[in-house]
Amino acid sequence: xxxxxxxxxxxxxxxxxxxxxxxxxxxxxxxxxxxxxxxxxxxxxxxxxxxxxxxxxxxxxxxxxxxxxxxxxxxxxxxxx
Numbered sequence: 001x002x003x004x005x006x007x008x009x010x011x012x013x014x015x016x017x018x019x020x021x022x023x024x025x026x027x028x029x030x031x032x033x034x035x036x037x038x039x040x041x042x043x044x045x046x047x048x049x050x051x052x053x054x055x056x057x058x059x060x061x062x063x064x065x066x067x068x069x070x071x072x073x074x075x076x077x078x079x080x081x
Contacts, residue, residue: 009034 011019023033 019030019033022028023030026033028036
């Protein structure tokens with residue numbers, strides 16, 4: 001594991017209570033809970049960025065794919081005549 005660095009964060013009391021409750025149930029320290037939550041957030045953000053890039057790629061390819069499909073259809077129709 002990488003070297004750990006100490007940081008200070010400010011959070012509302014009600015959020016800290018929820019963190020403490022969940023951390024207690026999961027048998028985690030506050031630090032481990034926050035590390036895990038940050039890791040999940042980072043991974044989720046990376047996943048959303050990947051999905052968006054795939055979506056953009058599919059949208060950009062849509063017109064190319066339509067053109068290719070139409071050309072193939074026209075070629076098939078010309079071959080049947």
